[in-house]
Each structure stands twice: as C-alpha cells, then as structure tokens.
Amino acid sequence: MRLLKINRISMWLVVFTCLLSLSSCFDIIEEINVKQDGSGSMTLTVNLSKSKTKLASIMLLDSINGHKVPQKQDIETALNQAVEYLQQASGISNIQKKTDFNNFIFSLSCDFKQVKDIDMVIREVTKELKVKPFTTSFSFDNSSKTFQRENTFSTSAKREYTDLQSDDQQIFDDSFYTCIYRFEKEVNHYSNANAKLSKSKKAVMLRASALDVINGKTSLSNKITLSK
Numbered sequence: 439m440r441l442l443k444i445n446r447i448s449m450w451l452v453v454f455t456c457l458l459s460l461s462s463c464f465d466i467i468e469e470i471n472v473k474q475d476g477s478g479s480m481t482l483t484v485n486l487s488k489s490k491t492k493l494a495s496i497m498l499l500d501s502i503n504g505h506k507v508p509q510k511q512d513i514e515t516a517l518n519q520a521v522e523y524l525q526q527a528s529g530i531s532n533i534q535k536k537t538d539f540n541n542f543i544f545s546l547s548c549d550f551k552q553v554k555d556i557d558m559v560i561r562e563v564t565k566e567l568k569v570k571p572f573t574t575s576f577s578f579d580n581s582s583k584t585f586q587r588e589n590t591f592s593t594s595a596k597r598e599y600t601d602l603q604s605d606d607q608q609i610f611d612d613s614f615y616t617c618i619y620r621f622e623k624e625v626n627h628y629s630n631a632n633a634k635l636s637k638s639k640k641a642v643m644l645r646a647s648a649l650d651v652i653n654g655k656t657s658l659s660n661k662i663t664l665s666k
Contacts, residue, residue, distance in 0.1 A: 463488045463612035466648075468560075471620045472553060472585055476578040479532075479549045480556055486542035488612070493542050510539055517544065524548055529555035553578035553585065574658070583664040585619065591654045599652050613648040621664055629661040 465485040472478040486493060499507050508516075517535040524533040524546070532549040550556055556576040573590045599607065617633075624639040633644040642662055650656035 463609060464648075465614050465616065467616045467618070469618045469620070470553075470556065470576075472578060472622075474622050476553050476580050477549070477551050478553070479547065480559065481545055481547040482559070483543065483545040486544075490540070490542045513537065513539075513544065517546070520546060524559065527555075527558055530559065583623065583666050585621070585662045585664070587617070587619075587658065587660050589657055589659045591657070596653055610648045610652065614645055615648055615651055615658065616643065616645045617658055617660070618643045619660075619662060621662075623664040623666075625662055626665050627661075627663045630657065630659060632656060633660055 465483075465488075467481075467483040467485060469481045469483070470478060471480070496507055497509065501507055514537065517537065521533045521535050524530050529551040530548050531551075532547075534547050536543075536545045536547075538544070548559065550559075553576045557574070560574055560576075575588050577586045577588075578584070579586075599610070618641065620641045622640070625635055625642055628635065628642050630644055632646065633642050635642055642660065644658065644660060646656040646658060651658065
C-alpha cells in the first residue's frame with residue numbers, strides 16, 4: 439500500500455516537473471493559515487501563467503526537446519491521485535484540487551490538525567523535483583504563540599542546478615517561491631529580514647527568487663511570534 443501511495447504522488451510530481459521543464463518560468467506559492475490552536479489550512483499552487491501562450495501551443499504536440507508533453511487528462515489524473523494519497527495521511531483532511539487550463543494554474547489544498555502535519559505534505563510534493571535546495575520543517579508552539587519554518591540549505595543544490603541542461607536552467611531565471619502565512623492574532627515579530635508584514639499585522643509574506651534559493655542567497659526560514 440505504501441508503494442502504491444508513493445507511486446501516486448510520484449505521478450503528480452513527474453507530470454508537473456515535465457510541465458515546468460516546458461515552461462519558460464513559473465511561480466510556486468505556499469499559503470498557510472494558522473488558527474490559535476495550531477490547526478489550519480494550506481494551499482500549494484503552481485502558477486505557469488507567464489508561459490500560458492507557449493504552453494498552450496506546446497500541449498498540441500506529443501513531445502518537444504526530448505520531453506514528453508503531458509495532456510490535460512494526464513494532469514487531471516495526476517492531481518486526482520495526489521488527492522487520494524493525501525486523503526489517507528494522518529492529520530490531513532478536506533483535500534481539494536483546482537485546475538485552470540486557460541492560465542495554467544494548478545493547486546492542491548488541505549486542512550491540518552497541527553502545523554507539523556505540513557511537513558509530510560511538503561516533503562512528498564518536493565522530494566522528486568530536479569533541484570532540491572533545502573529540507574524544511576514546520577512547527578507551532580502554542581504556549582509561546584510561535585510559528586516556525588526551518589529550512590536547511592543543501593550544498594548540493596548549486597551543483598545539481600549546474601548539471602542541468604541550459605534549457606532546463608532557464609526556467610529558473612524568472613521564477614519565484616512565495617510564502618504567505620496568515621494568523622488570527624497580530625504578529626509581534628518575524629525573523630526573516632526579507633519578509634513583509636501586512637497592514638493588518640496578521641500576515642507575513644516572503645517572495646524569493648528561485649535562483650537565490652537554489653544558490654543559498656535567500657533563506658525561506660522564518661520564526662514568527664504572535665501576540666497573546
């Protein structure tokens with residue numbers, strides 16, 4: 439059963455890694471909403487809208503530059519299997535997927551009982567991407583009202599990026615990873631100097647160049663302390 443689950447999430451990763459390789463740029467958006475008790479919801483979005491005209495033309499083909507072109511049904515099937523996998527994960531519920539083939543925006547969302555449950559989702563979604571710039575973990579200390587995302591940079595990331603073919607490297611040139619964290623209480627402090635606090639003081643956003651993350655120039659780590 440475990441192997442079957444891995445194969446399901448792997449199919450989703452293979453399809454979307456292929457889509458990324460056919461795109462000229464992409465954005466990955468991580469949105470996490472945390473309630474006072476540490477439960478909440480998250481959404482992971484792959485946004486390829488900057489390349490939608492190119493992708494619409496490419497998807498009329500069977501293959502390009504040695505890459506098999508996934509069809510709409512391949513993407514729908516992969517997302518459905520990812521949802522089925524997450525439905526069996528402990529602490530995760532209300533899994534949903536959205537597809538927008540006009541703008542090439544795809545997302546998976548779910549609810550979690552504890553912030554640490556996010557680790558499994560992120561780990562499974564990112565483990566087969568071509569470049570793995572970091573490992574990540576999430577936590578929430580209810581007594582101190584502290585939300586934390588810790589990222590450990592992988593020194594092999596730059597080497598893996600360098601080993602990619604030049605066409606594959608180019609997809610990272612105008613690509614970004616955005617983290618958005620929302621809370622019910624106001625934020626007293628956040629540790630990442632590149633992050634920004636919303637006007638309401640209840641949300642923190644960090645937008646980083648994919649290349650800067652890969653090269654270790656920008657960290658996605660952040661420690662956010664809320665008002666009690």
